[in-house]
Amino acid sequence: MGTQVRIYDRRALLDAKAALVKFAEQVGAALASMDSDVARLGQWLHQDRPSHWKREIRQREDGVLAAKTDIQRKIIAQAPEPVSLILERKVVQRAQAYTEEAKRRYQKVKQWGPRWERDSLLYKTTVSGLTDAINRDIPLALNRLEKMLLALEAYERIAPPDGGDGTDTGVTSDVIDIPLLPTLAMLAPPASIPASTSDSPDDIKIDYATTSNSPPAALAGSDHSGLPDSPSLQSALRSADTLAADGQGGRA
């Protein structure tokens, strides 16, 4: 299959990296904040609330007792005359309602404790796909982009797009329209990228017969002196030598 790399500007790869980094930062910060809130609520439920409501129940029961004591004190103080206890009884009723409310909330705290453990685990499950993407997939994708950049950079060094003297590397060239040379075999995703895709860059074959571009002469010779000493470039050169030999054989 004849395949061409068609990148009009290598800034595309840099922009893709920047976009992914920013995305990972934004999402990572949002998830970290939410995780923190979830964990904090768990602590609040397990450590703060039980003691808080136990204390409240005691204090409110004391309030009920005090209100009842006030009634008794008033009865004794007014004896043997009848006294109106309407207000005092309302105070007692209100204090009892407060106490019951505290007891209800204490029961709720006891119910929510284990439930929150389950719900927070469920929450972590629902965000695990995104967490994996941030912690695993995006770093792999960044690595993949970095390899593309290195491959493109190596190609630009050895094959100036204007076919000139090699001084114009076209680093920010407007159009880089090149056949997919072996150098770009490095575009292949890392091994840990899901292998479900059938048309990975590894599978892309170079078909010079179907493209107007032929391997750059700089790649086809054995004299590579003066070229940058980079592993990717050396790999490209070795592959190009092989291809050039094959291509000559095929045409012959």
Place this chain on the structure above:
Amino acid sequence: MSANATKANLIDALKQLRARWSHIKMIWQDEAALKFEQDVIDPLEPAILSAARGVEHVGELMAQVHRECGDDHRD
């Protein structure tokens, strides 16, 4: 940060990424770009949406816990 803010930030991050990727696609047009989009960019959308739903749900639960276990308001 509230659950609503977290959810909004997640959706916003996805929108920004999509917008930038649309721009990138104008200057990167080959099979590698298409494959990169399929492998990396596209799977992020369902992940974000699932996470946003999870955040929304846990946010509702948090509000319920605060209502039921927080301090009541005495006269």
